Amino acid sequence: MENNAIAGTPTPPSTNNIAGTTTPPPSNNNATKGESSNDEHLIDIDTLVWNDTDEASNARERTPSIPKIPTALRNSQNQKLPGWFKPNVISIGPYYYGQKDYQEAQKLKSGHAKKFIEESQQEKDVLYLKIKKKTPELRKCYDNKAIWECYDNKTKGEMSDRKLATIFLLDGCFLLHFINYSSKKDGSDILGFTNHEMAHIKEDLFLLENQLPYKVLKLLFKDAKNSKPSMEEKIKDFVASHVPFPRGIRVKEVNPKPCHLLHYLQGVILGKPVTISPTQKQDEEDDGRGRGRPEWHSCENVHELRKVDIHFKSSPTSYLTDISFEPLFGTTGCLKLPTISMNASTMIIFLNLVAFESSDTTNNLGVISYLCFLDSLIARWDDVKELQAAGILRNFFGEQRDVAQFFNNVCSKLVPNPSAYEDVKLQIQSHVDRHHNCRLRKWHVQCKQKYFSSPWSLMALTAAVIGLSLTAIQTYTSVFPL
Known part of the structure; x- marks a missing residue:
């Protein structure tokens, strides 16, 4: 038989298997049944291992910019931590779409989305087609398996590009309308949320699993009209207002290509790359x-x-x-x-x-x-x-x-x-x-911490010095009277 079988059939002497090991020649009829079985098993294992390695490498290259929370953090022993990854009021994007906890807020999105489209003087169908065209690319920003697992437990079907584009359009327009008015004094009244809901929504918009690709937002505000200051400036101010510092940060330079709002915030609070010494650069x-x-x-x-x-x-x-x-x-x-x-x-x-x-x-x-x-x-x-x-x-x-x-x-x-x-x-x-390595420095620090660490220790030292001085003066005058 001249043709080789796919799995484990002996090959000519000059041919190597996947692992580089020469297999027995076809003329060797003395191999036992067990040896033949071992050869077949070895080739199957090698094939499986190499295929798995390739798949793992490809999966690593496809790591999404909006991933699910790593298992180590989600399964933390601290019971509070898992709750800090899940939105409280509103879901953004596909991961939490359709869940019961966010149905009430979901009903309000369409009204806000319509207002953004009207105020930006754009057509809904035009925006939808722009996003639909980019949806296959935008899908790669997410863990695709997690999208359909979270989406519909009844049909077990993968979320279609049409459905995903609809989510991007609705959530993106809502998000831009919220950013547009949330910083205004009467923002909560205009948006129709209580102050309590506003605070929670702002937190929800910076959760990793609750992100939209920044490319979606750019598609939606790129051709917007009558927006002064520009929508990009409003987004920058919105992100800067959520920096966790009492003095805040004046944003000068921003990441020109943020993946999403959380990535934008990361760039703002870091400001510049973490310092690396010349020695460490060489290392x-x-x-x-x-x-x-x-x-x-x-x-x-x-x-x-x-x-x-x-x-x-x-x-x-x-x-x-x-x-x-x-x-x-x-x-x-x-x-x-x-x-x-x-x-x-x-x-x-x-x-x-x-x-x-x-x-x-x-x-x-x-x-x-x-x-x-x-x-x-x-x-x-x-x-x-x-x-x-x-x-x-x-x-x-x-x-x-x-x-x-x-x-x-x-x-x-x-x-x-x-x-x-x-x-x-x-x-x-x-x-x-x-x-x-210096005794004098140790003595200096010990004295400083013992006698000058607080006003009371300083007062005690001063009183002791005054007492010793008065005693010395009294002794001197008794020996050498004036």
């Missing part, structure tokens, strides 16, 4: 030459850094990347960190950004790296207290222990960029080493 280049990737090194916690006379101060800006260390007078140091407000909304934003960065194949780990840096500083509740006193943390979440527990729980399994803040960490470590 990363050497990684490709086999010298290995640098590892993340944590800092000492706040309590330990205070022992070596390192103080804390808020940074001049609120960007997460604005972290610096400044030596002072050769004996002390100042670590500057951006001021953040810790409340439920801040934590929801951080968690969804963590989920996005955990799924992002571009390895942009700016928010994760910041949280891990802050987590290394916070080991106990009194570390939170120290950062509060320095004006770095503004706690509106609860007890100081709750804030410390949030960072410790969330960051326990995160993998940050090992090069993030490397210059700052090296400067801090150098300061700590100099302190431990």
